[in-house]
Amino acid sequence: MTAFPATRTMANVICIVSQKGGTGKTTTAVNLAGALALFERRTLLIDCDPLGNATTGLGIEKQTLSADLADVLTGKAPLEEAVVDTELPDLRLLPGRFSLMEVEKALSLSADRQRRLRKRVEAIAEDYEYILLDAPPSLNFLAVSAMICADWLLIPVQCQIYTLEGMGQLLAIAGSLQQEHNPGLSVAGVLFTMCPDAAEGQITCPEEILGTFRKNLFHTTIPWDGQLRESSDFGRPLVLHDITARGARAYLKLAMELVHFFEQEARSFGEPSPNNEESIGAGAP
């Protein structure tokens, strides 16, 4: 009778990553987190970008924060203290702001500096069902820390560009991180964003590009929707601002696709939800 698996023990940790800017990373982080929380999945969004756009996008005033991700990484504040509430009871935020720029230097003498984020997150992973990391548009210390922290990579690609330029480099780095630091890391999928009308539902990406990644594409694609761009002006995810907007509905679908994947066997009418943690890796692409 419980609405959700009561025995779920560890969050699914998903890093939204791409070294290119303007692919829809922060939009995806904010709206996917909002959609998961609408489904009453306990969700934590971690803003790993010094620009702090995910923080602003959730309506958090950066200057009023007593602590942020930089303080957590440098040991000035415990993670629990830096986490803030949002409009949705199931969505919390670990905010990021410009102070993140100084973290790498501050930790230059720490041998474990790239694993710090993972250690901090592991300590609270039982408190959430989903943890999303919004990585900066780079492959720098912060992006690498986020990838070492994650179980899964979600890679947004701007649909109209019809190129997966840079993808090879990203996957090479992810592969070496997997070997050296994070054996559990997998690619959840490539997400096509900003798709023009014609492409919705049927991407016209050339086969020679698509071929390599066909098995790692999300079914859901995110349409072009001007409101998604403006959503940080609202200070709330578009899924809360206007649930009927095409972009908002697309992120609901994406959240459902993720929930299907991670909780596939956890639900059927009239049967209690089993703890299916162990099967999570089984269907991994």
Place this chain on the structure above:
Amino acid sequence: MTAFPATRTMANVICIVSQKGGTGKTTTAVNLAGALALFERRTLLIDCDPLGNATTGLGIEKQTLSADLADVLTGKAPLEEAVVDTELPDLRLLPGRFSLMEVEKALSLSADRQRRLRKRVEAIAEDYEYILLDAPPSLNFLAVSAMICADWLLIPVQCQIYTLEGMGQLLAIAGSLQQEHNPGLSVAGVLFTMCPDAAEGQITCPEEILGTFRKNLFHTTIPWDGQLRESSDFGRPLVLHDITARGARAYLKLAMELVHFFEQEARSFGEPSPNNEESIGAGAP
């Protein structure tokens, strides 16, 4: 890559039924239909109640309609002409209004009168993924027509009442309809509605009542939320009016539970969605 199974051929037809008034039938019909359409499932809501509250709840002005369900049943209008658009591109409505009171009398000489609705709906079942029927609070001609039309019954029960009074009668009639008219009819589940805070997630319904129906309960329960009661004043489902409201989130969860059930094997990362029509009955409770 397509977002949804392109090969899905027939809608899942779900009748929301209970002979008792005030159990949340119309609220469930309107909000579940809205939530399914938010997930971009092509959904048709059929208002089988002469009071037409589902019609009003979707913001449709009854006096402006050129045709309604009564006209469809009496042969005055084809179903396609009576169906109207709503705010959501994937949600359409076959409106009902007071004229439904006259249908049984008008069809008194037709031997097939109880099967008329089913025949009309079968003709358009390929155009939708979900068809919801909002039955009147009665076991009259219209409710029976809706049950003969449906594949599945969804039975809302007011959680606080802690009694399933009348359930035996409803199931007896459903059973005889199944034997005589509709061999494919099944109970999808009992949905607890208007649950007080304490009951959310853990119904305290006495075991002697719950025992019988434990296997037919939806995991999702609908909390008490005053906004759900007022939602017909908004002229739109609460899931559109305020997606952050507790009642709205509960209907999103219910929609996801249904989608999980009906499309359970249709999705996993990186694989095209198979047509799983044939497996729908397999997991039936």
